[in-house]
Amino acid sequence: MKSHVESDRPKEECGLVGISTAGNDAARLAFFGLYALQHRGQEAAGISVSDGRAVRTHKGQGLVGQVFEASTLDPLVGRMAIGHTRYSTTGASNERNVQPFVVETIHGPLGLAHNGNVVNADRFRTELLERGAGLQSSSDTEVLALMLAGMEGDTWDERLAKVMPRWQGAYCLTIIAGTKVIAARDPWGFRPLSLGRLPRGGHVVASETGALQTLGCLDIREVNPGEIVVLQGDLVRSRQAVPPATEMARCTFEQIYFSRPDAVWDDLSVHEARQNLGEELARERPAEADVVIPVPDSSVPAAIGFANVSGIPYNEGFVKNRYIGRTFIEPTDELRRQGVALKFNTLAANIAGRRVVMVDDSIVRGTTSGQLVRLVREAGATEVHVRITCPPITNPCFFGVDMGTYDELIAHHLGIPEISDHIGADSLGFLSVPAMMKALGRDSGYCNACFTGEYPVPVQLSMATEKRRFDGALG
């Protein structure tokens, strides 16, 4: 499904949007919002709208622009909408897991979309089953929705405030019910969620500020950790449902790789943050070279930063093919051996006869880096110095990012010199945790568990395995 090269990146699990607008085009705004969040999940998408009484949903597998066309979008009439774009680990059989998840409750219809991973969800799953509920999917989202539906309280925000203290881990939620869109963020603040005002009335919440910018929003601010935000008509109400964690745990990888460079998060421009990471990298892991090239697209600002500090000229070294679709055919191993290489071509004119610094944002399994180093050498580079804008990834993520297992992580097994050998570089430098935090201008408040193994919320390491049992049971 995924190209061979792309597969060697951390995977985000979702993008969220929630809309309350003055007109009846909430679904269309949700569509454009999701479109700006497409990079956060390309496997499935869905939108639910409410006209105040009924909740209507369309969702399916594929890119936002494949799932929705005029005929499926136009019937979604209403002033409120939530939307979701999803990265999923498995394939066609998981149609049931596509979000928003919609359910009839004693309080009326409820739609819910979720980004993150609640690490104690499996306990609640068992509780629900013991209570006699039936579960129709393997997704945590259904568990969260049924827990919410079962809480006491006069309003959905009250019920949400009651249930949030029970959930451990990473979650951003958008909820649609009756005349309200409700958004919430976990008290650790793992995943980003921001709020903006529509110029002609109404508000939007979205995983990234870029989506708010795309919709023309003003007065953009973060949804706070532990905060519930209720959009209703033109109004926004807020309540602090859970006190923020003593120590916040923002995902550093949002800054390094996930978010689009136009995002602003933790008051930092992501593009600037990446440029700063490149600058720190040039200071901490300098190299003697003739040209600095990025691995496109996410490493471009870091490479510019590296070039600025080092004084080595910046240029493009790779051309990336952007037209990979969902049903793409991969080269056979035989064709690979013959030299068929789809994802990147090199620009020999900028590389040949030069000492090259290649800036990249992470090494997960090490498969891609080795290929890229080889391509650069074949294009005539005399030396290849690889510089990575974060520390070695030595631990899996349990908060909604698919990093791979311990087994799959090259830095769990090998030291930096061995990795350098493995990828065939002349030198390899990672940014240290302190330098990374210095680049972000922060001392703390970030989750660096994938680099350090210090998880901000206790996790059972058997978790992933457990979940698969349920997946299998419903085929």
Place this chain on the structure above:
Amino acid sequence: MKSHVESDRPKEECGLVGISTAGNDAARLAFFGLYALQHRGQEAAGISVSDGRAVRTHKGQGLVGQVFEASTLDPLVGRMAIGHTRYSTTGASNERNVQPFVVETIHGPLGLAHNGNVVNADRFRTELLERGAGLQSSSDTEVLALMLAGMEGDTWDERLAKVMPRWQGAYCLTIIAGTKVIAARDPWGFRPLSLGRLPRGGHVVASETGALQTLGCLDIREVNPGEIVVLQGDLVRSRQAVPPATEMARCTFEQIYFSRPDAVWDDLSVHEARQNLGEELARERPAEADVVIPVPDSSVPAAIGFANVSGIPYNEGFVKNRYIGRTFIEPTDELRRQGVALKFNTLAANIAGRRVVMVDDSIVRGTTSGQLVRLVREAGATEVHVRITCPPITNPCFFGVDMGTYDELIAHHLGIPEISDHIGADSLGFLSVPAMMKALGRDSGYCNACFTGEYPVPVQLSMATEKRRFDGALG
């Protein structure tokens, strides 16, 4: 969706099949079984299989042969299967309501398919919602499945036996869970359900014996009212979960119209029963005429019976176009006025200059009958005598058959002479209830509520309306 002419018939709601076989091709047998039950529902179809641990399902909208192809059928590997074919009142948005309904429970995965209508389901729906469960569809099937999942008991058949006494109305069920396929029939016996033995090991339950014949079954018998049948490996176990109702309430319309003529039900060959209905009709409502013609296809045996008793020659008078598909385009009113008539052409050679008896099996709204009478006249008939093999339908069905509402039923508003005028017949004769029962050779044991208004189980007449509220709420 439905052709104009077809829409003037009572609508069955489902066909069921359940398989336990010695090989791994339970799904394929379920497919061929459903194919033989296609006339009971053309809107959607689904099959769930179990390999003893996981339950895998494929379902979708369309004919059985459209929903399933090798690529969707082949992955359904297992020795147990249940299948369902569905007639549905509404359209595309009801994808969620397609059966089998599959759910993860505290006792493992459960699949359930249902034919009928449980008249007190809405009360249980509310109970479930109050208990904090969420419902993801508007179908009763989900309610039945969640009730079942919430019952106490060590086995699924035990839980089923516990819950059945609570359900009022018409239900035949097939259930798949673990290594068992379970079938059950309500104590009134509204809908047919039969059991047969596969020649090379295993058993099959199906809504009609024709499906069992298609699969080559031997030792065919009815599942009794109130009986639970458990298929496991080569074995069949039976338990009488609820005592049979004092007075059985078989749906007479199965004999008149729904079942395929190769069905045997209540120890009657349906083809023979229809021929008998025609014979009684000739006795009770004779006519002076030159030829007896059926409205194809279901009235053919009755017309043969009418001809036999009356001595008037039998012949075909209509040619029916059989190629109407799901996306069929209807003629505009303008084209209809110009004489475009799609469903039936007449055979003038058999009609012109003759006095014609036209035998049909029911008049629901009266729209079709009028068109047919006009066609017969245009083909040159000198007289048209319409004979119907059942009494006037004056009341809606609340047990799973879509007859239409009181408003829509022509015989709720008009007497027989007025209907005769309305459809333009020279004479119109219905079979009386006693003559109909005489044709079946039975005094009682049948539900004739649509003719008499005497419902065998008390019903709330607001029911249909109530259900629509939920439909709307989930869009």
Place this chain on the structure above:
Amino acid sequence: MKSHVESDRPKEECGLVGISTAGNDAARLAFFGLYALQHRGQEAAGISVSDGRAVRTHKGQGLVGQVFEASTLDPLVGRMAIGHTRYSTTGASNERNVQPFVVETIHGPLGLAHNGNVVNADRFRTELLERGAGLQSSSDTEVLALMLAGMEGDTWDERLAKVMPRWQGAYCLTIIAGTKVIAARDPWGFRPLSLGRLPRGGHVVASETGALQTLGCLDIREVNPGEIVVLQGDLVRSRQAVPPATEMARCTFEQIYFSRPDAVWDDLSVHEARQNLGEELARERPAEADVVIPVPDSSVPAAIGFANVSGIPYNEGFVKNRYIGRTFIEPTDELRRQGVALKFNTLAANIAGRRVVMVDDSIVRGTTSGQLVRLVREAGATEVHVRITCPPITNPCFFGVDMGTYDELIAHHLGIPEISDHIGADSLGFLSVPAMMKALGRDSGYCNACFTGEYPVPVQLSMATEKRRFDGALG
């Protein structure tokens, strides 16, 4: 693709319709006309319309109701239309061969649809290629269209009159160009083609009168052998382009099997003709028996006729499953051995303990008949007497009907007693050619080559092979 049972029938190759109407809904009328001709070809369908200048076409594989929906039909605006429904021997790769065939010529755009087989087309194919034309399909239709386009003449009907004398064999054509729809029939009159008047202005040509009846046509007559009919506005003009053949060569199988029973052809009602065939059969090949049953649906009138003459009661013995679609999954051989039988179930109540006459319309390869006889025996018949409403088929057809090759025809290899043994009948009787002609009330004027080997137009027996070469070349 085709069910196992259906495959043992002669295959028609096409249905044609041509419309000139007062309104702009010619395409919609063509659609309903094709729908009434669906039995003549279920593999593909197409419609071309002309608004007087441009010719617009939609065509595709599948049933008429699958190929066309509102979105594809509505853009086909115009007062003239032609349509085609096609039976094709091969599958998906032959998209190019779907008709109407449309081509830009020096005289403007031309659309053409064809039913039949021009036996000297391959010579013209070579001529065209030698002249430097390129051919984009393996179909004769393209050859006929390019020949027509290359003829001299001021009008299309003139050019058509010039080219028709060159064509040997069976062809009915509908042509659309400019403001005209033109229809033509070969001088032997192999295939049927009729003309009718629309009640509100305009005319229709169609392969069968049933389609004209469906469209409400009046003043129906056959298009004569060798005649060209030009529909333009409200007018019809006719010219005898080629003198009728000394001896006409109507396809007898239209009367026996292909045409719908509501067709009138050669002034005979097809339903009545079939009843007559059954009557003659009862006289020529009587049987001692208790019941006469038809193989549905085409043998019903013949069985009624047989019953009338023999005095043996008529009844139904088989139930046919009508829901076989294009992607239908066939039982494996293993399942067949276990008794899975999809196409027909028997009505034991009408068969058991009786001596049965089973009336069928043809035996091609003999595979079906054997299965049916076995089913009847398994249903308890004490004797099975098979009666066929035509003579043994001993020769292939080269005029557009797929009978199979010499090798495949059972009557090319075996005598009647051997065939009787092969199919397991107690007796087997075919109608003789003279008795068949007597039933039709004609001495001559029919092509009986498949029974006699006397082809009315000389054919090269290598023909079929030759054509396949081109098929292969364009993949």
Place this chain on the structure above:
Amino acid sequence: MKSHVESDRPKEECGLVGISTAGNDAARLAFFGLYALQHRGQEAAGISVSDGRAVRTHKGQGLVGQVFEASTLDPLVGRMAIGHTRYSTTGASNERNVQPFVVETIHGPLGLAHNGNVVNADRFRTELLERGAGLQSSSDTEVLALMLAGMEGDTWDERLAKVMPRWQGAYCLTIIAGTKVIAARDPWGFRPLSLGRLPRGGHVVASETGALQTLGCLDIREVNPGEIVVLQGDLVRSRQAVPPATEMARCTFEQIYFSRPDAVWDDLSVHEARQNLGEELARERPAEADVVIPVPDSSVPAAIGFANVSGIPYNEGFVKNRYIGRTFIEPTDELRRQGVALKFNTLAANIAGRRVVMVDDSIVRGTTSGQLVRLVREAGATEVHVRITCPPITNPCFFGVDMGTYDELIAHHLGIPEISDHIGADSLGFLSVPAMMKALGRDSGYCNACFTGEYPVPVQLSMATEKRRFDGALG
């Protein structure tokens, strides 16, 4: 179909690939080659293979990865293949025009794919029609193929050599027939075409060297103007069919915009050429500013060049959304007014409070530039200086590029100061023709007709209109 922003660019019409390989995977190599040429046409794609006798083709509308999947690619077995990716002006109805065009000829099956525009094709179209040929599409490709098929000669390369002198204008062709793949390029060399050697045997021709690099090719060289190259087995034969034009006419826009930056054409690295264009632009049209930003993606190298020469820092200013698919829904005008802007977001951190040089590669209608300038201002730029890496486009292209008509070209109507006002820039600078040629290091040999109106081959300006007549006629 196309996004509003993308629509303001010149449109290339095709990408070509031709393969002769040692294995049977020519189709798969063609697929990967087309994939690397996807930027040259996203509307349709097709591949034809030959196994030496038959030519098999699969083609359809959509991206290469949508048209082809394993099930459509795997049947295309053969050692020879040609492929085509297409930009098309109109939509769904032009299925017939998708290439390769395949035709049966007297010399056997022939497949042909074409990039460019033969300006005297309409004359040949008329000749063919007068000769009695029929044309089934409105595309020139069919005309070229039928002309080729009608030429005398013993081999396809001989026939091609005979017909090439008749063709005026731009054409690169790949042809497949029998055991050969043949490629040819017009004597003016308008469009690029290159040849490379597969490391394990066989050769590839492709529109751009990047595709050859993707396939691992060695020994890459241009196909010469007027040259025919014949790939057969491992061999390549060449013949100079037409003498090169006295003055070559390479399309300058390949260097400026069309080709991927990894292309090498006219011995120039396209990336380097664009960097040079940026450098010359900085010299010829300097600006006082704080940052140089490119309009992604094509202007990145030029912006780097501009920054290098001007000493103004380079940075990214826009984030481009890359996920626009074929069925994309556009914002309504109302939503646009509210500020919904999909294609580009700005990076305020790099723009706010600065004087910005925005480097772009062309202004066609001027719609995009105005939007971009406004976005940059809204992001806080104090000044916006637009610099374009080519001269004003004042004339349409008749050689295969869709620039728009005279009416649509803003520079046909307005002078530079008026355009600057129109787009709201503080200053606007275009590169002059001499400076552009200097950047390329060439005095001549390029077609600059769109800038100068001096067409290297005489064209009839009515051409486009004429062609539309045929399009319409076949609907």
